[in-house]
Amino acid sequence: MAKVTRNSISEQMVIGVTMGDPAGIGPEVVVKALADPEVRRAAKFIVFGMNEQLCYAADRAEIEPFWGRHQHEKISRDYPYKVVVADYDEYSVPPWLKEPSRVAGEASIKFCTDAIAAAKAGIIDGIVTAPISKASWKMADATWPGHTELFAQKCKAPRKAMMFVAGPLKVALATIHLGLFDIRNKFTIGCVFEPIDLLNDALKEYFGVENPHIGVAGLNPHAGEQGQFGDEEDRIIRPAILLAQEQGIDCTGPIPADALFVKAARGEFDAVVAMYHDQGMIPVKLLDFDHAVNITIGIPTVRTSPAHGTAFDIAGRNLANPSSMKSAIMMAIQMAKTKRAFRPTPVAPSGRPAGDATTREDREEPSDIA
Template structure:
């Protein structure tokens, strides 16, 4: 049984959730974790005769045609919400959905979590300081070593640093950080994706991977030692390679995954290739967590044009890993 959190209900989360469930046509047992009244309100155009079953525990779910199981937290006042706008109440509720989902997964009541997008601005205005889902999930599961991996049929990427200013990346990267990311990637590819001997490429930080120190020494002095240590541990890892060519080699099938040094280095090629279908996977957690690789998209919320494909792929991947 997969739990899907509604995310920020003022964004496209409810829309992509209901569209994905409709298109999957009962392929997976799903429980929506959120506020039933808000879900019904924002999903009215797509309910099409379906009935919302409000439950207080996954064990009460009924997986029958025409029924949408919503674990109802009853934690939103619709009068305080404006679709397409940043609303602190939606941010607070989104955090509560995540906390509930993690608790249910840790207790074994659901097999994994798929999270609809949250608004960082909304959760900050609600009084929370989390930069995003990943750090909150790590805190809730007492996890110290974790990373953001992004999956598509064409390319897999894992990030060494996440949401940090570009000017700070070079100062943040350490040999231990790169090594940790390589290890997490190798473990996930083996156990989550069933690749017996994954080939991992590591992107350099600087142009041409530093070109022997001509454009910075981080590639030689920080990244290469991490690769060497991981290789001695039996990881099939190579690099550092020039960032402008390594992703092409992975797409051609030479590597199963690329370790990127910073957010946009990894996500620009991924989104260019799979903007509507890429999936975010948090690796290192004791639970399964996937999410669509897009945000709340307030600018199109309520317009009926949100593409559910990334949510569909996130649900499928959570089910695949959970088997």
């Protein structure tokens, strides 16, 4: 895949959307989300997926196909469509299949790895991933348990964290896909410091928060109550917070989680670091399940996804709600724009901006091709 130059591409944002597991609700929520004219006006889109599955989903939803189609080997930033499907017709997943399978795992992995390659080549400005099945990936002999780990490895990012946005709440997780009883054996100062540090950077780079104020949750009930209910707060969390503070990060804690999330929802903190998966996910989904967005931070590529799964039980029945997918798409666009504005323009020795004489913002946006 050839890397594009700045002079050869359209300046409108181009977002890659991976279709997810072909047997899940991914095709349906992708079609329904991109069918919204407001979403299509916001950017151009390349869908990494299977045209047959997308057409089937459109037919069930009584939506007239609104996209162009090209073979996935020939993707380009300059398609004359607002939406184009990079079609992987070498894969065949029967429409009646509504469960994990090896072929669906292989296909959904390929969608992701090709989207990452396109982002590295400058063809797309961000990636939105529809839900995958971890069981399908395991059947396909994947070495990654999910999207976060795949993106970190392919982007060669030594650090990564999972972040969620739901209404006023922004949450990063210190541990991700670990059994609850396994956390104690893998709970270190580094695994608490890392999401604090990455979250601080993400709030600045992606959300335009100049001086983030971050709340850090305790692990145990009442944040340990001075060691009565566990010593992880004193041994691990407080040293991690101190380390972050020494690097100039404004963070506070450990705070009992039940109090912290209330304070964060009221706006007392810009974001929260939760210690384990469900500690963070329960308030996120209670607060705004239909619009919650998952973000991978710490990688060089913008990557978002809806905060729900494949929902095999309703797949193919035209029952899936596309709200979270729409939110993930719009957030990816907003993050890519903020990142572009946040990144300083390189300056040549002459004092002029390096590269083109004009900035991206100076240039005309291409016409809105339906």
